[in-house]
Amino acid sequence: MVKNMKIKNSKNCIMLVIIMMVISGSNLVLATKLNSMEDNKYDVNSDGVVNFFDAYLVWINRDSVAPYNPLYDVNDNGNVNFQDAGLVWSNRDDTNENFPPIITCIKPSNNSSDVLRPPTNLSVDVFFNIENDKFNLSIFIYKPNGEKVILENFSNCTNGIYSCPVPSENEYIYGDTTYRWGANATDSFNFTTVEFEYKTCGSRYDVDNNGKVDIFDIFQIWKHRSRKVTYDGLFDVNSDDKVNFIDIIQVLINLN
Numbered sequence: 001m002v003k004n005m006k007i008k009n010s011k012n013c014i015m016l017v018i019i020m021m022v023i024s025g026s027n028l029v030l031a032t033k034l035n036s037m038e039d040n041k042y043d044v045n046s047d048g049v050v051n052f053f054d055a056y057l058v059w060i061n062r063d064s065v066a067p068y069n070p071l072y073d074v075n076d077n078g079n080v081n082f083q084d085a086g087l088v089w090s091n092r093d094d095t096n097e098n099f100p101p102i103i104t105c106i107k108p109s110n111n112s113s114d115v116l117r118p119p120t121n122l123s124v125d126v127f128f129n130i131e132n133d134k135f136n137l138s139i140f141i142y143k144p145n146g147e148k149v150i151l152e153n154f155s156n157c158t159n160g161i162y163s164c165p166v167p168s169e170n171e172y173i174y175g176d177t178t179y180r181w182g183a184n185a186t187d188s189f190n191f192t193t194v195e196f197e198y199k200t201c202g203s204r205y206d207v208d209n210n211g212k213v214d215i216f217d218i219f220q221i222w223k224h225r226s227r228k229v230t231y232d233g234l235f236d237v238n239s240d241d242k243v244n245f246i247d248i249i250q251v252l253i254n255l256n
Ligand SMILES: [Ca+2]
Pocket: 042, 043, 044, 045, 046, 047, 048, 049, 050, 051, 053, 054
């Protein structure tokens, strides 16, 4: 009986020692893992992996657009720029991962208002070339009737700012109107399409775009009534697909 108890006790001791070893071992593994996560400065979002999102975070926090934060200055040289994003990218865990294009709006800034009719230029900043890929870029806009128009195509591009003018035709000079535009960048692996908006200055009833709603706008509408000439949406100020006396009444109501 006593002997049996001793045997049982020694078995328990061995089990206890094994359990302690397992627990301390797993603590050790956990601690090592945590330390390596803490130590990996390239994992700027601290999710345990170094991938596109870390490089992207560094890029969108570069000095030219965000206040300096040493977290993103991975080469510790006092500024955050393309080199830091590139360094994070070259230390990614999966070296087969492709860096998708990043397109940011430069001008007119997204959701801006009081934009000239038409704006002088549409500009985007494309960041894509960490792997030295070349990419093709197009900048497009939607007319007020929803038709998408490619304004300019650029090919074999590298990182940088790309701009194109907006035509001065009637479709692009409606006052007090939200225009949607955007860009598409593609290489052989990925493509990215982004869209932005801006709202034009002035009044929808100022059809001659001279800053006033007055008798001259009425003359213009009368001259462009769709019974006489090809329909032109600029003069259809109530958007009923016709240019007629009802548009003139709208202008009269909104005279300056
Ligand atoms: Ca990460």
